[in-house]
Amino acid sequence: xxxxxxxxxxxxxxxxxxxxxxxxxxxxxxxxxxxxxxxxxxxxxxxxxxxxxxxxxxxxxxxxxxxxxxxxxxxxxxxxxxxxxxxxxxxxxxxxxxxxxxxxxxxxxxxxxxxxxxxxxxxxxxxxxxxxxxxxxxxxxxxxxxxxxxxxxxxxxxxxxxxxxxxxxxxxxxxxxxxxxxxxxxxxxxxxxxxxxxxxxxxxxxxxxxxxxxxxxxxxxxxxxxxxxxxxxxxxxxxxxxxxxxxxxxxxxxxxxxxxxxxxxxxxxxxxxxxxxxxxxxxxxxxxxxxxxxxxxxxxxxxxxxxxxxxxxxxxxxxxxxxxxxxxxxxxxxxxxxxxxxxxxxxxxxx
Amino acid sequence: xxxxxxxxxxxxxxxxxxxxxxxxxxxxxxxxxxxxxxxxxxxxxxxxxxxxxxxxxxxxxxxxxxxxxxxxxxxxxxxxxxxxxxxxxxxxxxxxxxxxxxxxxxxxxxxxxxxxxxxxxxxxxxxxxxxxxxxxxxxxxxxxxxxxxxxxxxxxxxxxxxxxxxxxxxxxxxxxxxxxxxxxxxxxxxxxxxxxxxxxxxxxxxxxxxxxxxxxxxxxxxxxxxxxxxxxxxxxxxxxxxxxxxxxxxxxxxxxxxxxxxxxxxxxxxxxxxxxxxxxxxxxxxxxxxxxxxxxxxxxxxxxxxxxxxxxxxxxxxxxxxxxxxxxxxxxxxxxxxxxxxxxxxxxxxxxxxxxxxxxx
Numbered sequence: 235x236x237x238x239x240x241x242x243x244x245x246x247x248x249x250x251x252x253x254x255x256x257x258x259x260x261x262x263x264x265x266x267x268x269x270x271x272x273x274x275x276x277x278x279x280x281x282x283x284x285x286x287x288x289x290x291x292x293x294x295x296x297x298x299x300x301x302x303x304x305x306x307x308x309x310x311x312x313x314x315x316x317x318x319x320x321x322x323x324x325x326x327x328x329x330x331x332x333x334x335x336x337x338x339x340x341x342x343x344x345x346x347x348x349x350x351x352x353x354x355x356x357x358x359x360x361x362x363x364x365x366x367x368x369x370x371x372x373x374x375x376x377x378x379x380x381x382x383x384x385x386x387x388x389x390x391x392x393x394x395x396x397x398x399x400x401x402x403x404x405x406x407x408x409x410x411x412x413x414x415x416x417x418x419x420x421x422x423x424x425x426x427x428x429x430x431x432x433x434x435x436x437x438x439x440x441x442x443x444x445x446x447x448x449x450x451x452x453x454x455x456x457x458x459x460x461x462x463x464x465x466x467x468x469x470x471x472x473x474x475x476x477x478x479x480x481x482x483x484x485x486x487x488x489x490x491x492x493x494x495x496x497x498x499x500x501x502x503x504x505x506x507x508x509x510x511x512x513x514x515x516x517x518x519x520x521x522x523x524x525x526x527x528x529x530x531x532x533x534x535x536x537x538x539x540x541x542x543x544x545x546x547x548x549x550x551x552x553x554x555x556x557x558x559x560x561x562x563x564x565x566x567x568x569x570x571x572x573x574x575x576x577x578x579x580x581x582x583x584x585x
Numbered sequence: 586x587x588x589x590x591x592x593x594x595x596x597x598x599x600x601x602x603x604x605x606x607x608x609x610x611x612x613x614x615x616x617x618x619x620x621x622x623x624x625x626x627x628x629x630x631x632x633x634x635x636x637x638x639x640x641x642x643x644x645x646x647x648x649x650x651x652x653x654x655x656x657x658x659x660x661x662x663x664x665x666x667x668x669x670x671x672x673x674x675x676x677x678x679x680x681x682x683x684x685x686x687x688x689x690x691x692x693x694x695x696x697x698x699x700x701x702x703x704x705x706x707x708x709x710x711x712x713x714x715x716x717x718x719x720x721x722x723x724x725x726x727x728x729x730x731x732x733x734x735x736x737x738x739x740x741x742x743x744x745x746x747x748x749x750x751x752x753x754x755x756x757x758x759x760x761x762x763x764x765x766x767x768x769x770x771x772x773x774x775x776x777x778x779x780x781x782x783x784x785x786x787x788x789x790x791x792x793x794x795x796x797x798x799x800x801x802x803x804x805x806x807x808x809x810x811x812x813x814x815x816x817x818x819x820x821x822x823x824x825x826x827x828x829x830x831x832x833x834x835x836x837x838x839x840x841x842x843x844x845x846x847x848x849x850x851x852x853x854x855x856x857x858x859x860x861x862x863x864x865x866x867x868x869x870x871x872x873x874x875x876x877x878x879x880x881x882x883x884x885x886x887x888x889x890x891x892x893x894x895x896x897x898x899x900x901x902x903x904x905x906x907x908x909x910x911x912x913x914x915x916x917x918x919x920x921x922x923x924x925x926x927x928x929x930x931x932x933x934x935x936x937x938x939x940x941x942x943x944x945x946x
Contacts, residue, residue: 293698489687489714536691537691
């Protein structure tokens with residue numbers, strides 16, 4: 235029975251009081267979230283030691299500002315992917331929100347505060363259209379949101395054409411990049427953290443959150459347990475749209491430019507971050523901690539490689555490889571575990 | 586179950602409201618009318634220029650094009666590299682793989698982090714990269730734009746390829762030489778509302794009104810929409826409608842190549858003259874087979890070369906970007922900074938069968 239030494243003793247609680255804790259520790263280290271968090275720490279340490287100019291306050295500020303849109307959209311995206319759906323129209327919703335903000339500022343004479351509220355509401359409406367098609371007509375979200383990806387992007391060019399609106403008040407554009415006094419952390423990180431806490435509580439500590447996992451594992455079973463699958467998914471798409479409206483505002487103010495091609499291609503980075511964070515593309519599995527670590531890992535890698543003068547094509551290759559690895563590895567690990575488990579069960583019979 | 590549903594609804598509504606509140610956190614009533622948009626700090630021509638200052642060695646000069654893997658920018662960045670090598674500086678080219686302003690911002694931040702002396706960039710958006718450029722400037726970098734400018738207050742110098750007057754003058758002179766100074770000519774443009782094209786055409790008309798061109802008559806302006814097929818058909822149409830046509834000017838790379846293709850396969854080859862703005866690689870075969878005598882375009886390599894020298898002159902204190910500052914740009918000679926920190930590369934390069942093989946772009 236040489237094999238047995240490879241595994242911890244079976245958790246028989248009466249025999250060994252500490253065994254339960256050991257098992258849960260193993261579970262934690264073995265989970266993909268933990269892998270990503272460890273990878274993040276390693277990458278940050280490596281970059282800090284080897285890449286010149288990485289470990290400075292200014293760089294932290296740049297890094298966090300660059301990550302804001304990605305991190306914000308990843309929150310609702312995580313919930314959507316856990317239910318087994320996907321929203322690929324997020325970047326186009328950001329673009330359309332941005333151009334609408336520009337057009338309203340240009341021609342409506344409304345106050346910027348009111349415009350911001352309208353833009354978030356509009357984002358929610360865009361999300362509701364997605365939600366309606368997916369839940370009301372029972373269409374696959376992949377197909378629906380690929381359609382609205384093109385539709386919303388097209389509309390954003392209708393709104394402003396090839397023009398850009400840039401004359402936003404300077405105190406607003408300065409406000410979004412300002413740091414918390416005395417630190418090099420941008421103030422916009424505060425609302426991000428608040429939202430992250432809200433999403434984490436909803437996902438991990440409420441019946442509604444648990445229902446999302448149930449839906450991801452089996453829609454029908456979830457329905458039989460009394461969960462309103464359609465309604466839940468509809469609202470998730472609405473929230474996704476509203477967050478995209480918010481990101482549209484941030485994007486417009488940060489770059490002081492509302493234009494039709496804002497945030498083009500961001501949807502793929504968001505999906506990459508979510509999958510990298512350990513959320514299963516098939517639904518039913520994943521946690522917000524892993525996703526936030528995934529977002530940071532992507533951002534830190536990109537930033538460090540840029541500082542180390544690695545060219546853009548290599549950056550794209552790195553991102554692609556990470557995405558493939560994040561999909562393949564957890565499955566491979568699960569597969570190996572299952573096989574080992576079967577072998578262990580066969581062992582007593584053989585001996 | 587109903588508790589679950591209520592919880593869900595409360596959660597979703599809460600999130601939406603939170604998003605709304607976050608977006609409206611800043612205080613009350615900023616409208617477009619009550620913000621007078623200050624144009625920044627004006628042109629940053631501060632301190633005195635010392636035209637006799639020597640060019641510093643070892644300057645770190647970075648090129649940030651609109652995107653990498655774009656042949657036009659590869660050529661201009663290589664021109665910049667030649668200049669940086671001449672002045673014994675460190676050259677670097679970085680850039681996004683897609684032409685977007687937001688990705689340029691992250692590169693500008695990186696370059697400023699790395700302590701570059703000069704950042705030479707071609708802007709994907711005149712406003713979006715301003716904040717990052719201003720931060721880089723505050724950190725000590727000199728900013729030069731080329732090909733596509735930002736708002737003037739965000740950079741010290743803009744190296745512009747050519748003036749509209751320069752193009753009009755050049756094109757009219759070329760066609761006049763080729764048709765012997767007399768006869769009917771037509772213009773084959775891009776789209777009817779292309780700003781650049783219309784400005785050039787208006788100036789060409791002014792140019793043609795000069796006494797030395799009195800025997801040349803502009804009969805029409807046709808529009809090929811920068812579409813190869815359409816430009817080809819428009820050329821055909823011009824020759825049918827105006828049997829006495831002696832020459833065509835097509836100040837667009839798509840139009841001039843399509844017109845050359847039509848002419849080279851027709852009875853008019855060599856009889857009806859064609860000139861315009863085109864790239865040597867597209868036009869080479871038509872110059873060699875005698876369809877086209879000469880055409881023009883600015884040299885992207887020279888553009889990058891000049892931009893690098895302008896950056897070095899800024900970083901060495903020879904110029905500050907103020908109107909009237911003068912600096913030397915290696916093989917290209919001396920340049921003067923015009924209003925708003927603009928430096929003009931000069932008249933376009935003319936390509937004919939004698940020199941076309943020296944150009945690859």
